[in-house]
Amino acid sequence: MLIGWRHFVGLAIAGVAAAFLIAWSGIFGIGASSGHWKATDWFLHWAMRASVRTAALGTEVPAFSEGMLPMAAGHFERGCAICHGSPAMARPHSVRHMLPAPPDLKGLIPTWSDAELFQIVQHGVRFTGMPAWPVAGREDEAWAMVAFLRRYPALDAEGYRALAGFSGNQSQAMDRIVGTCNGCHAAERLGPDSLTPRLAWQSETYLADALAAYDKGTRPSGIMAVAIQGLNEADRQALARHFAGETRGNVSPDEDEQIIERGKMLAMQGDPARRIPACLSCHDKTDGNPAYPRLSGQPGGYIANQLRLFVAGNRGGGPFQALMARASENLEEDDIVALASYFAARPSK
Ligand code: HEC
Ligand code: HEC
Ligand code: HEC
Structure with missing residues (x-):
């Protein structure tokens, strides 16, 4: 007997039904504490790299300038270091048990092209906690972040602090807040090509x-x-x-x-x-x-x-x-x- 299309359809339906049955049974844990199986881990990361690579095809990379770096570094300190750590701070303990845990970026940046980094920063990574850029329509800001990430692996704590206009995180005391504003806006930190x-x-x-x-x-x-x-x-x-x-x-x-x-x-x-x-x-x-x-x-x-x-x-x-x-x-x-x-x-x- 030849294997006809009916067999395939039958098999497909049985497969979907089995998947629902397993999910419904609840034997798949959704807790993050137990971690993924090694194979799942490998597969998810492989799928993420493939998807970023495809999304980055045909992306035009703009010219980078020094003026992009300080504001991106200051934003990294406020918006990214809490998960990824920075040259000035180890990754916080609270995020090391996220699934997947946000990685230390230093060794990973060189494995991505500019266009791929842009995809990650602009769109985030689904199912991982890696967020998209906070607003839509500001590709220029995401590109500034890519320019900064390129510089990132070579930065030590001191170089990072200098670029980020380091003054710690916001507190409600007004002079502390003004200090954080000046980390980016102080006149002496601005040059002719600053975007700030x-x-x-x-x-x-x-x-x-x-x-x-x-x-x-x-x-x-x-x-x-x-x-x-x-x-x-x-x-x-x-x-x-x-x-x-x-x-x-x-x-x-x-x-x-x-x-x-x-x-x-x-x-x-x-x-x-x-x-x-x-x-x-x-x-x-x-x-x-x-x-x-x-x-x-x-x-x-x-x-x-x-x-x-x-x-x-x-x-x-x-x-x-x-x-x-x-x-x-x-x-x-x-x-x-x-x-x-x-x-x-x-x-x-
Ligand atoms: C809430 C935590 C969180 C924040 C905030 C966050 N990320 Fe991530 N990021 C992640 C996680 C988790 C991954 C891992 C995704 C994966 O491996 O599939 C990731 C992955 C990445 C990667 C790819 C690394 C690799 O090779 O796997 C880059 C680049 C990156 N983040 C940059 C940034 C930048 C820049 C910011 C700030 C604008 C940022 N992230 C903010 C959680 C975060
Ligand atoms: C991480 C760097 C950074 C920090 C910190 C920062 N700014 Fe900004 N600021 C920018 C950038 C970049 C822009 C331009 C944004 C845009 O394209 O609209 C900007 C724009 C502004 C503008 C608009 C000015 C104009 O001419 O239109 C004001 C006002 C402002 N910031 C006030 C503040 C205040 C007040 C603080 C402190 C609470 C602060 N900023 C903290 C980077 C920063
Ligand atoms: C009819 C009045 C008007 C005219 C004419 C005008 N502008 Fe504006 N411009 C504004 C207003 C109002 C804003 C503030 C918009 C906002 O942020 O709400 C602005 C904002 C700007 C900004 C942003 C400044 C900042 O600090 O973010 C720039 C740059 C600018 N204008 C340049 C120009 C240039 C160059 C021209 C001439 C080609 C021009 N404007 C003509 C009214 C005008």
Whole structure:
């Protein structure tokens, strides 16, 4: 007798029924304490590597810059070290009994490509506790983390602390909180290609609006969402007041006069033919609306990144974000570079 398709269907149905029967019987433990069988362990990890490899196919890897590292390192300290440990801290005992236990990353990073690390950081790993990036739509933040992970295996405790702006974790005492903010935002930690903004000289109104926007999620940033978690509205207002009162540090100069000049023209006059408004009609006016941020003296890397986010429709923001979304919709990449160079070099007073 030939084995017909009916036999296969019959077998498949019997298989599914048996699987349900075994699951229903409850003999599979779901407790994490007993661990997986060696074979299950091997299989799950193999399946995870295969799935990451496939998902990473065709991913375009952007250029990495030094400016990506400090904010990613600071976020690693707050959002990742609690599970993976860090060069400055062994893995906490509480997580060593997770199943699977979060591994020490030092030896593992070199086994992944940039595109694969991006998949892991952006999407997390299902069934393991490895979380996805805290917000959607911020691939640029996940890429900054990948740039940092590449550097990670070579970091000792001291190098890691220096990069992460180490000041321990948040506590409710205001000066301790300000210390954690300055771990990323202090003017002396920022360079021309930083993706982290300066806060000083911004109005209290704008800073408070921005913090509220991160809290509500109308301005998505995984890094800032984690940095302010646990703070209430009064804390945010106090922080906005604190940073608005500070004087602004030095401006990061840009070399290329021609590019700066092009940025200046756009900022002052806009380009009516391409429906780009004059930026200075809203920004950096002495009698301007305090809800509009100041741009002069901000790192060029930050300005350019925010403009790209606006153009891509991912920036979000506070109550007036729609104005800026409209103002930026026709900007091209060269405009963005020129405008960022101009505002970074423009004296902040
Ligand atoms: C709640 C705990 C937890 C947190 C927080 C966490 N991870 Fe993980 N991570 C895990 C676990 C568990 C795995 C193991 C997954 C596996 O082996 O299938 C993992 C795996 C990884 C891997 C792959 C390592 C390998 O080769 O198996 C990388 C890279 C990684 N995490 C990076 C990060 C980064 C970066 C952050 C912070 C943005 C982070 N993780 C936050 C639990 C965590
Ligand atoms: C781990 C690094 C890190 C820490 C810690 C951190 N920030 Fe930030 N902050 C950033 C980055 C990166 C951005 C830009 C995020 C984006 O793309 O929207 C940012 C943006 C901001 C903005 C928006 C400014 C603007 O010009 O729009 C404010 C306000 C702010 N942070 C305040 C704070 C305060 C207050 C604290 C302390 C409670 C803090 N940050 C802690 C990295 C950090
Ligand atoms: C109609 C008024 C208006 C015009 C014109 C305008 N902007 Fe804005 N811009 C805003 C507002 C309002 C925000 C704050 C959005 C938010 O976060 O809620 C903003 C935010 C920004 C930010 C983010 C700053 C930060 O600290 O995160 C940048 C960068 C920026 N604008 C650049 C420009 C440039 C460059 C131009 C000219 C092409 C321009 N803007 C034209 C109103 C305007």
